[in-house]
């Protein structure tokens with residue numbers, strides 16, 4: 549029996565290598581605090597960090613709000629210690645950045661949703677603590693402007709760009725309706741809004757000048773309609789609160805249909821425009837309210853039907869919407885699950901969207917490591 553509740557120690561923090569070795573039961577918030585005390589940033593941050601553990605984040609390959617800059621959890625893991633289904637323990641906690649010795653066994657367990665073994669500890673990359681941040685919300689005229697602006701900000705200072713989030717007007721409208729004390733930053737009549745965060749480890753980096761230059765140019769060209777820069781940490785937190793309150797506001801409003809999808813950036817604006825038009829043409833009373841990590845090509849393509857809709861009608865509508873969205877995802881070479889994994893709910897979709905060769909390889913790995921199917925049976929595939 550592996551008792552993960554006791555495996556909650558930070559074994560080592562190497563400030564020269566900028567690597568921390570943490571046990572699987574360490575809460576992410578604790579990891580952030582310990583890293584910050586040593587002058588480092590552990591960049592995987594998300595709303596559940598007060599309860600989510602290192603082992604859970606690794607096993608779900610969690611994304612969070614700064615994937616654009618630091619990658620998914622997968623990119624932060626240098627090595628793992630894990631118990632395999634046959635009881636053997638593997639460890640690559642060697643703090644090596646370079647180790648080209650055949651298959652990278654740790655990578656099989658990352659994002660495996662606990663189906664291949666139990667992670668007990670990990671060596672994780674640390675980054676310099678950010679000594680200043682700049683958060684701005686920009687109103688934009690269309691989805692294509694979001695991608696143009698992403699390119700502009702990348703050209704001007706990709707190394708400072710930590711987050712690039714999109715929120716539809718509809719999503720923000722729901723937040724301001726259901727979350728007391730919230731309001732649109734600036735004008736409230738644009739179809740889309742961006743939340744952009746820049747950060748620097750030096751307090752001397754001219755983040756504000758950089759942001760003002762890009763925004764000034766975008767405003768002059770009509771790619772941006774309005775921009776509000778947070779003037780304090782409190783205001784920056786208020787902007788992030790808007791973004792993070794969208795899922796709860798949707799729940800308060802109606803019966804939600806959720807998609808966590810990824811698309812190649814080049815086709816993302818067309819997806820939003822064209823699939824949005826297809827769904828509107830159904831005239832089924834569905835309100836679209838997409839938002840998400842557009843800088844990562846990841847959309848929470850969410851929508852809701854009125855609360856009054858009957859259970860049967862809602863089930864039929866949901867199926868119709870899933871057929872439309874998943875069909876378009878496949879046609880446009882996207883992913884049916886960007887950061888929420890497969891679990892039980894998306895098993896059938898995984899089987900329908902992966903190629904037979906990929907599925908066969910996944911099954912072969914599972915069978916080889918866990919022939920008796922004792923690790924999280926029923927998850928990912930049957």
Ligand SMILES: Cc1cc2nc3c(=O)[nH]c(=O)nc-3n(C[C@H](O)[C@H](O)[C@H](O)COP(=O)(O)OP(=O)(O)OC[C@H]3O[C@@H](n4cnc5c(N)ncnc54)[C@H](O)[C@@H]3O)c2cc1C
Nearest residue numbers: 594595596600601603604605607610611612662666667887
């Ligand atoms: C409010 C909120 C916001 C979130 N935001 C994001 C986000 O922005 N981006 C994102 O990617 N995800 C997000 N998530 C989901 C996120 O992936 C999980 O919250 C978190 O990473 C899982 O950690 P946990 O410790 O709670 O794991 P659990 O929920 O306990 O487990 C998750 C899975 O991992 C397996 N597992 C857990 N520990 C181990 C282990 N030691 N070894 C092997 N398998 C293990 C479990 O069996 C299960 O299948 C969010 C969740 C919430 C509730």
